[in-house]
Structure formats: structure tokens, C-alpha cells
Amino acid sequence: MAWLLNHLQVTLASLGRLYRQPIATLMTVAVIAIALTLPISLYVAINNLSQLSAHWDSSTQISAFLYPQVNKQQAQILVGRLRLNKDIRSVKLIDKQTGLAEFKKTSGFNDALKFLNTNPLPIVLVIQPDIDSAQPLKTTQLLQHLQNENQIELAQLDIQWVKRLFALLEIANRSIWVLGSLLALAVLLIVGNTIRLDIQNRRAEIEVAKLIGASDAFIRRPFLYAGLWYGLLGGLLAGLLSSFSFMLIAPPVHRLTLLYHSSFQLSGPSLSQILILISISCLLGLGGSWLAVSRHLKDIEPV
Amino acid sequence: MIHFDNVSKRYAGSHDALKRINLRLPKGQMAFLTGHSGAGKSTLLKLIAIIERPTRGRIYLDGVNLNNIRNRHIPYIRRNIGIIFQNHHLLYDRPVFDNVAMPLVIQGYRHKEIQKRVRAALNQVGLLHKEKAAPITLSGGEQQRVGIARAIVHKPALLLADEPTGNLDPDLSRDVMQLFARFNQVGTSVLIASHNLDLIRAMGTPVISLQDGKVSNNTLPYYHPA
Ligand SMILES: Nc1ncnc2c1ncn2[C@@H]1O[C@H](COP(=O)(O)OP(=O)(O)O)[C@@H](O)[C@H]1O
Ligand SMILES: [Mg+2]
Numbered sequence: 001m002a003w004l005l006n007h008l009q010v011t012l013a014s015l016g017r018l019y020r021q022p023i024a025t026l027m028t029v030a031v032i033a034i035a036l037t038l039p040i041s042l043y044v045a046i047n048n049l050s051q052l053s054a055h056w057d058s059s060t061q062i063s064a065f066l067y068p069q070v071n072k073q074q075a076q077i078l079v080g081r082l083r084l085n086k087d088i089r090s091v092k093l094i095d096k097q098t099g100l101a102e103f104k105k106t107s108g109f110n111d112a113l114k115f116l117n118t119n120p121l122p123i124v125l126v127i128q129p130d131i132d133s134a135q136p137l138k139t140t141q142l143l144q145h146l147q148n149e150n151q152i153e154l155a156q157l158d159i160q161w162v163k164r165l166f167a168l169l170e171i172a173n174r175s176i177w178v179l180g181s182l183l184a185l186a187v188l189l190i191v192g193n194t195i196r197l198d199i200q201n202r203r204a205e206i207e208v209a210k211l212i213g214a215s216d217a218f219i220r221r222p223f224l225y226a227g228l229w230y231g232l233l234g235g236l237l238a239g240l241l242s243s244f245s246f247m248l249i250a251p252p253v254h255r256l257t258l259l260y261h262s263s264f265q266l267s268g269p270s271l272s273q274i275l276i277l278i279s280i281s282c283l284l285g286l287g288g289s290w291l292a293v294s295r296h297l298k299d300i301e302p303v
Numbered sequence: 304m305i306h307f308d309n310v311s312k313r314y315a316g317s318h319d320a321l322k323r324i325n326l327r328l329p330k331g332q333m334a335f336l337t338g339h340s341g342a343g344k345s346t347l348l349k350l351i352a353i354i355e356r357p358t359r360g361r362i363y364l365d366g367v368n369l370n371n372i373r374n375r376h377i378p379y380i381r382r383n384i385g386i387i388f389q390n391h392h393l394l395y396d397r398p399v400f401d402n403v404a405m406p407l408v409i410q411g412y413r414h415k416e417i418q419k420r421v422r423a424a425l426n427q428v429g430l431l432h433k434e435k436a437a438p439i440t441l442s443g444g445e446q447q448r449v450g451i452a453r454a455i456v457h458k459p460a461l462l463l464a465d466e467p468t469g470n471l472d473p474d475l476s477r478d479v480m481q482l483f484a485r486f487n488q489v490g491t492s493v494l495i496a497s498h499n500l501d502l503i504r505a506m507g508t509p510v511i512s513l514q515d516g517k518v519s520n521n522t523l524p525y526y527h528p529a
Contacts, residue, residue, distance in 0.1 A: 204392070213410070
């Protein structure tokens with residue numbers, strides 16, 4: 001209980017110390033916040049893009065072209081069978097007439113087609129896969145499965161661009177981790193340096209404390225708490241900054257996507273993401289001060 | 304209380320500051336340590352507080368061989384010692400009360416106990432009315448007494464003082480020395496380094512004289528030269 005009380009006292013005392021040097025504290029906190037805002041914002045932005053692409057991916061469909069000699073009755077039996085497949089959400093049959101009508105409407109070959117006395121188009125099945133976008137391999141398997149059907153001449157899925165987007169997002173994702181690690185290291189060093197200066201400024205106090213029998217843990221404590229505070233405040237500010245940035249760019253992004261008939265909404269960092277950010281920031285603050293404390297406190301001995 | 308067994312101390316890149324020191328300070332005893340400047344008085348006190356380590360020989364504090372004390376256990380040794388050193392001034396960023404309370408805070412005393420003991424210590428040095436004052440507003444003598452209050456607030460068994468009257472006028476010096484004598488009367492062992500020979504003579508307290516790092520004279524009752 002007394003131990004807990006002491007910790008609480010030290011916690012508040014170190015916060016009070018930061019409060020009494022507002023400019024210096026604000027500078028350090030701002031630098032930490034900026035260093036953290038960059039990776040978290042990029043991370044959230046890429047998350048947004050991934051969701052967007054997942055949406056597109058699930059709307060991809062497979063077109064299965066049947067052999068010309070397959071008639072509508074046979075096709076309907078095939079449709080019935082395919083509907084039992086759990087990887088398929090829906091199957092739509094486009095018969096020869098509908099196909100031709102659509103073709104005439106969209107191709108502009110209307111007049112040319114009049115000269116044909118037979119309908120050259122095959123029956124087409126438009127298949128909507130029911131596959132999690134995170135499993136592109138399963139889509140390929142389904143495609144293979146369809147290809148093996150006797151009556152299907154060609155099953156086609158334009159998945160290439162989705163794959164490319166995924167690959168790009170993967171690169172971006174990795175880059176963020178690299179960038180994030182570097183900036184985390186920067187935060188560690190910033191806090192470490194700030195605490196190092198703090199230790200130097202309080203040299204007299206540390207000497208007296210050691211002389212009258214303060215344990216190393218006791219002397220370390222206020223500096224570690226200061227580091228924790230820097231981390232907490234920096235993390236909070238980073239959370240605010242990144243949320244604010246997303247609030248600023250969300251409306252124009254929404255207007256842009258409306259032009260593409262998409263209902264996509266840019267979403268800023270979620271509460272849990274911000275909480276994780278703050279936790280990481282606290283750990284970095286604590287780690288930075290630990291580095292400074294373990295390197296510099298033992299240099300100070302009463303003489 | 305203190306036992307030096309053939310202790311030598313050589314600072315890196317320097318001559319021997321102490322040479323084969325043998326001495327015993329019995330529990331509850333008060334003694335002065337004198338000698339010219341550079342004789343090794345400060346060094347001897349620092350060895351007791353483990354601020355320095357001996358090059359040779361053994362130092363026992365209350366029967367404990369200080370050579371066996373690991374660095375991380377030094378704080379617990381120092382908690383039994385009240386130290387008044389010239390170059391360990393008060394902390395000027397906090398009031399007198401907080402300065403005196405430091406040893407108790409470090410040892411995790413409760414708030415109420417701290418209040419009681421700090422007031423008692425300030426009362427003993429006659430500065431109870433200054434507890435809220437900033438140290439910078441006090442005179443040299445008053446600051447010295449705050450330092451003494453800080454050294455005795457946790458009731459250590461041993462008091463070490465290095466030139467405690469160094470920059471005080473004779474009247475104030477006598478007051479401070481009498482303060483030490485009073486702590487000694489209630490059972491605290493006291494060792495004071497000083498070259499204020501007039502004052503020492505007037506006190507009638509045993510004297511250990513150092514000359515060039517050796518004990519040249521010792522009027523302690525139990526002293527047996529090696
Ligand atoms: N940190 C140190 N490094 C090197 N030599 C020192 C150091 N401290 C003291 N000395 C030397 O040790 C000798 C004793 O010094 P000191 O114990 O301070 O004497 P006193 O306190 O009696 O004046 C002196 O010659 C001094 O120069
Ligand atoms: Mg000296």
C-alpha cells in the first residue's frame with residue numbers, strides 16, 4: 001500500500017515536473033507525435049485501400065462459356081448442380097437469345113448480325129463466387145473445377161488486376177513496417193536524449209540521493225515515469241493528429257469515389273487502433289528512458 | 304562501530320592518500336579527525352561511506368566488512384550513516400522541509416511519520432520555524448544546520464561530518480559542534496573531520512591526527528598502536 005502510494009506520488013511528481021517546463025515538454029511530445037502520426041496514418045490509409053480492393057474482389061465474377069452444342073435444358077441441369085457448390089453464391093444463365101440481344105445492344109454490330117441466320121453465341125453462365133477475398137487460391141481452384149466440367153468450354157475470371165493490387169498493397173504494408181520501425185527507433189532516441197538531459201540537470205539531486213542511501217530503483221523511478229508520460233502524451237497527440245488528418249481528407253475522398261459510383265467511405269483510425277498506438281508509444285517512452293537511465297545514472301556518484 | 308584494519312588508499316594516478324591505517328571508533332564514541340590539508344581526512348570518511356573503496360586492508364562498520372558489500376547494497380549501508388559533507392549542499396529547488404525529509408522519503412516512511420520526524424529534527428537544530436523557507440533565503444549557518452537535520456532525521460547510528468564548520472564564524476562553529484556533542488550524548492557515534500584546532504581543544508573530545516596519510520597521534524581511549 002505504501003509502495004503503491006509512493007509510485008503514485010512519483011508518477012504525479014514527474015508529471016508536475018514536465019508541467020513546469022511546458023515549452024520543452026511540448027517540443028518533445030510534438031516530435032514524438034509527428035514521428036508516430038506518419039506511420040499510423042499510412043497504415044490506416046492502406047487498410048482502407050485493402051478494404052476497397054476486398055470489396056472489388058468479392059464482386060468479381062466468373063464467366064463460363066458452354067460448348068455451342070449444349071442446349072438450354074442441359075445447361076439448366078448444370079446450373080442446378082453448380083448451385084449446390086458451397087463456393088458459389090449464385091449462377092445466372094444467359095441463353096443464346098438474351099446474349100445476342102445484349103450483344104446487339106452493346107456492340108453496334110446490329111446490322112451485320114442480321115445477315116447471320118444462326119445464333120453464333122454460346123450459352124453463358126455468370127457465376128458469383130462465394131469466397132473470402134483473403135483466399136485468392138480458392139478462387140483459382142474454383143476456376144479449375146469449372147474448367148473440368150464437360151459442358152464448359154472456357155471459364156474466365158479477370159483476377160489479374162486484383163492480384164497486382166494485392167501485391168502493391170503488400171509492398172506498401174511492408175514499407176510501413178520498415179518506416180514504422182525506423183520512426184519508433186527515433187522516438188526511443190528522442191525520449192532517451194530528453195531523459196539524458198534531465199539526468200544531467202538533476203545531477204546534484206541524484207548525488208545527494210545516492211549519498212543518503214537511495215536505492216538505484218528509487219533514483220530510476222522518476223525518470224522512467226517521465227519517459228512513460230512523454231510516451232503517453234506523444235501517443236495521445238499522434239492519435240488526435242491522425243484522426244484529425246483523416247477527418248480533413250475524408251470529404252474530398254468521398255466526393256471522388258461518388259464519381260465512380262462507389263459508396264466507399266474513408267475511415268480514420270479506430271479507437272482500438274489508437275489505443276494500440278498509445279500503448280506502443282508508452283512502451284517506447286519507457287524504453288527510451290530505460291536506455292538513458294541505465295547508461296547515465298551509474299556515472300553519477302557522490303564525490 | 305568503525306574498525307580500520309591496515310587500510311591503504313591510493314587514488315588512480317596519485318600517491319597513497321592513506322597508508323596502513325589502524326583505528327577503532329567504539330560505539331557511541333565521538334572523535335575528531337584532524338590533520339593538515341591533504342592529510343587524508345576526507346578520504347578516510349569517504350571510505351566509511353563507501354564513496355571510495357580501499358586499495359588494501361579491511362574496514363568494518365558495525366562488524367560488517369565493507370569490502371564484501373556489493374555496489375547495489377551500498378544504499379542500505381549508507382542508511383545507517385548520517386553524512387554531512389562540504390560539497391553536498393541542499394537542493395535549492397525545494398523548501399527546507401523537503402530537503403530534510405529526503406532520507407525518510409527514500410526509505411519509504413509514511414507521510415505522518417515523516418512530518419513528525421522532520422519537525423523533530425528541525426527542532427533539534429533550532430530551525431522549526433523555517434520549515435517552509437527556501438534554502439537560498441537562509442544564512443550560511445542556517446543552511447549548515449538544515450544539512451545536519453537532514454543527516455540525523457532518520458536517526459543513524461553513526462554521524463560523519465567533513466569540515467562542518469568550514470565557513471562559519473567562531474560562535475556559529477561552536478554551536479554546531481555542540482549540536483554534534485548533543486547527538487553523541489543520546490548514543491550516536493560521531494566522527495568529525497576538522498582543522499579547527501582551537502575549537503577541538505575546547506571540546507575535550509578524543510582526536511585522531513593524520514599526517515601524510517598516516518595516523519600520527521590518537522587520543523581515543525581504546526587505541527593500541529600497531
Ligand atoms: N579523487 C581523487 N583523485 C586523486 N587524488 C585525490 C583524490 N581525492 C583526494 N586525493 C589526494 O589524496 C590526498 C588526501 O586528500 P584528502 O583526503 O582530500 O585530504 P584532506 O581532506 O585531509 O584535505 C591528497 O593528496 C589529495 O590530493
Ligand atoms: Mg578534506
